Amino acid sequence: MNLIALPAFTDNYFWMLHDGREALVVDPGDSAPVVDALDRLGLALTAILVTHHHPDHVGGVATLMARLNGPVHGPRREALPVAVQPHGQGDHVEWNGVAFQVLDVPGHTAGHIAYFAEAAPGGPLLFCGDTLFSGGCGRLFEGTPAQMHASLSALAALPAATRVCCAHEYTLSNLRFAVAAEPRNAELQAHLSQCEAMRQQGLPTLPSTIGVERQINPFLRCDQPALAAAAREHGATSDDPVSVFAALRQWKNVFR
Numbered sequence: 001m002n003l004i005a006l007p008a009f010t011d012n013y014f015w016m017l018h019d020g021r022e023a024l025v026v027d028p029g030d031s032a033p034v035v036d037a038l039d040r041l042g043l044a045l046t047a048i049l050v051t052h053h054h055p056d057h058v059g060g061v062a063t064l065m066a067r068l069n070g071p072v073h074g075p076r077r078e079a080l081p082v083a084v085q086p087h088g089q090g091d092h093v094e095w096n097g098v099a100f101q102v103l104d105v106p107g108h109t110a111g112h113i114a115y116f117a118e119a120a121p122g123g124p125l126l127f128c129g130d131t132l133f134s135g136g137c138g139r140l141f142e143g144t145p146a147q148m149h150a151s152l153s154a155l156a157a158l159p160a161a162t163r164v165c166c167a168h169e170y171t172l173s174n175l176r177f178a179v180a181a182e183p184r185n186a187e188l189q190a191h192l193s194q195c196e197a198m199r200q201q202g203l204p205t206l207p208s209t210i211g212v213e214r215q216i217n218p219f220l221r222c223d224q225p226a227l228a229a230a231a232r233e234h235g236a237t238s239d240d241p242v243s244v245f246a247a248l249r250q251w252k253n254v255f256r
Helices: 031-041 145-156 171-181 186-200 210-216 225-232 241-254
Strands: 002-008 012-018 022-026 044-049 072-075 085-087 092-095 098-104 113-117 125-129 163-166
Touching (some): 012 163, 022 031, 171 186, 171 225, 171 241, 225 241
Parallel strands (some): 072 085
Antiparallel strands (some): 098 113
16 A cells, blocks of 8 residues: 655645555545546556645645546535535545545635544554644634644644644644744754755655654644743743643744
8 A cells, every 4th residue: 555645735734545446535625636537557546535624725625526437525514516425524435445534624714624543454544634733733713722732632642653744835834833842842942844855856744643742843833831931921820731732822823
């Protein structure tokens, strides 16, 4: 089983999983990169996974229906451009022997879901859309800080080896904010240097892993005293992790 990140727009990744014959694609906001990969690799498209309704995640789905021989899976509580098999917390999706557990992860959007395959070939695999980024998290367009903190906590509880397939190459900007929030985190400093070297070579910084994110992502570390202290300087009213998260997220919104 092969996992490929298909670059799109300025910083999106559409994730493709294939076995040399059939392919699954996640959040195809544009059909062209997917069609190019299918044709180049000689693959049949047999499933689409959608995490949420934003156009850069669903904009290519309708066009891809002409190439699709299989289902479109998506969140049950969001309006999507095509009919989907609707899913929410506790549901399961199976594709070519890979079993995905559906997780409700509201915050970025109200009905956002993620797909987690604990026994995927190559190790546990997470397609998390715009909920979790390497070193960061999505903006709260429709959800509350409490919802997003709960969603991120659920993802942080997944196995450390879980490959985190985020939908955007935001890693460097996220890590620069993380360093500002937690400047004495040695693992974070080392990871930033590593990711800068990867981007200089034109390589994606993704997938990350849950184990790495627990060490370097401030939004998964809201219980850490250093981050609580930084959050208090930016509006947190207490050391409660939700208050810390809310202050960090608002600070990140304006960080340059």
